[in-house]
Structure formats: structure tokens, C-alpha cells
Amino acid sequence: MKRTFSLILIVLFVLAFFVGCSKDLKADDNVVIEEPNQNNEDKLIEDEKAPDTEAIPEETQDIDPKEKIDLSLKPNEAGQIMVLMYHNIGEEESEWVRTAENFKKDLRVLYEKGYRPISLKDFVNNNINVEAGYTPVVITFDDGNQNNFNIIEKDGEKIVDPNCAVGILEEFNREHPDFPLKATFFVFGSNPFRQRDLLEYKLNYLIEKGFDIGNHTLDHNDMSKANEPDKIQKYIGEQAAFIEGIIPGYKVNTYALCYGGRPKDKELYSYLEKGEYEGNTYKNIAILNVGWDPSVSPIDKAFNPLAIHRIRASETKVDGVGMYDWLSVFDKHPERRFISDGNPDIVTVPKKLEDKVDIEKLKGKELYIYEE
Secondary structure: OHHHHHHHHHHHHHHHHHHHHHHHHHHOOOOOOOOOOHHHHHHHHHHHHOOOHHHOOOOOOOOOHHHHOOHHHOOEOOOEEEEEEEOEEEOOOEOOEEEHHHHHHHHHHHHHOOEEEOOHHHHHOOOOOOOOOOEEEEEEEEEOOOOOOOEEEEOOEEEEOOOOHHHHHHHHHHHOOOOOOOOEEEEOOOOHHHOHHHHHHHHHHHHHHOOEEEEOOOOOOOHHHOOOHHHHHHHHHHHHHHHHOOOOOOOOOEEEOHHHOOOOOHHHOHHHHEEEEOOEEEEOOEEEOOOOOOEOOOOEOOOOOOOEOOEEOOOOOOOOOOHHHHHHHHHHOHHHEOEOOOOOOEEEEEHHHHHHEOHHHHOOOEEEEEOO
């Protein structure tokens, strides 16, 4: 009897277990187990990759480049620019000779006072690219004497004489890379720099380094004594053709007047600018005087590229209008000095000088007038 009762209890327990499981399954009948699919995986990946929209700044419009110009530097691109005139580098200082040490001093003073060289061609074309707050300066040498550019032999190699003008400029540029290798050498005759066997080497070397070669006529001709168109065109045209024949693709289009002389007949002035000799044409974009004062800005109404003023880079017999005299003037009157805005595409001028600006001379640059 007891055994029968025990079996009944076991059976009832087993039945109760299965009934409970069945109830659990029914209770879960409405639960849908969603299997993974490609769409859900893509959404998950997208969610993981989605950037934090709060961290992305709103797009801003391009800033007007004029707003980046530092007006506290008092930019004045209608100011004056010194075009320096050198001749010789020699052992004894004189009216037309600068010693190597004094030339080095000149470069050092210019650098420390915030002057930076630009090419004559860039000056004339109003293509002035100088760091903001600094002033462009144009360096020129007349005559093309050997002390301007001398090559010496050392251990069987050609090297630039460290005491010639080119050597000094190159060394200063190595020490001060922000003082560019920019200068124009006006040469005359068939033997520029007076080392005939190195003529081709020298002229091409200068151009490759970023210097320029200008015209100083065939025989250092004084144009005040030239009274015929044919003579003027020969003096300029033959010399230009000679140099261009040595430097492939180079155009000689700047000219420094010998002795500052111009034809007495003003009707002949046009031949200083352009002409032709034996089928070779020339056209000068710049003609330089001997000079005694700084040039006006290339955007100034008074600027004449065919009569550019120069300053004698000397301390001997300069009559109070030499390089150091003008440096002193600019130190005392910085408002007279060209001060770059740092943007070569914008010409920045204080309001008080607006009337000096010739819009056509901007050469496509934007004019920015500001109140001081």
C-alpha cells in the first residue's frame, strides 16, 4: 500500500513539472526573438561611425584677406622706396668705390632697419612681395666691373670671390635667408665683368641665382651727346642683342643712363624706351637716372618707370643725399617710407594718401584704404 502511494506521488510530481514548463512556454509565446540581418548590421555600423554632431563647428565663410592685414604695423604702400646705385667694390673708399667691409655694413644696416631686396622688374611691375611691416629696397650696380663679380680658382674649381659684390651678397643671404638675392647689374661692352673666358659662365650664373642683367649701352655712351635716332638705337639695341645672345631666353629690358645723360632733343626720348638695330628690337620697362633721392611708389601718380630716381650708396661726396642720409630721414619720418602689408595681391594705403594712388598702376591688385 505504501509502495503504491509513493509511486502515485512520483507520477504527480512529474506531471506537475511538465505542466509548469508548458505554462512558461505559453507565457513566452508573444516574445519575438529577432535574428540578426544585414539591414540591422548596417544600421549598427552607421551608428558607430556617425560623428558627434555637437563637436562639428558650423561652416564659416572665407575671411576677407584684408581683415588679416595688421594695421597696427601702419602699412603704407604709397610710400617711398630706395633704389640704391653702386659702382665698384674696392680696397679704398672713394666717391664711386665701396670697400668690401663697408658694403657688408650697408647690407647689415639695411637688414637691421627692416629693408628687404626686391628685383627691379618686380618693383616696376608692382609685384612687391615683402613681409608685413618691412620695406622693399632695390639694389643696382653700374658698369659690370670685375669687382662686381669675380671668379677665382681654388683647388681646380671655380669659386666666387668672397670680396666681390656677388660673393658678399651670397654670403649675407646664407646668413640671412630672409634677405633675398636680388640685384641688377647694368653692364656695357663686350666683356662684362672683365673675365672674357668666363663671360658666358658668369652671365648665366647670375640669372640662375635670381639676379638680373641690365643695359648700360655699348660703350658707356652718354646720351646727352647722341643726337640721331640711329646712334641711340645702336648703343642700346646692339648691347641688348649681345647679352641676350649669351643668355638663352633672357630679355634685357632695363636700362641705366650713363652719366644720367638724355638726348637734348626730347623728341628722341622715345628711342631710349624702344627701338630696333639690325633686326633686333628692344623695349625697356625701366630707365634709371643717376639720382639723388628715393623713388615714389610704383602706384603713385608721379611714378615714371622711364625716369626712376636712385640714391648713391656711398658716404663720400654725397652732398647730404646719400644712402645714410635717407635712412636717417626715414628713421625720423617713418610715414614717408613704404611699409608692406604682407599681401602681394592687396595694396594698402592710409586714407590721407589715397589721392596719390593711380588706379591704373595697381596692375590688377586690390586697393585697400584704411583710417589710421
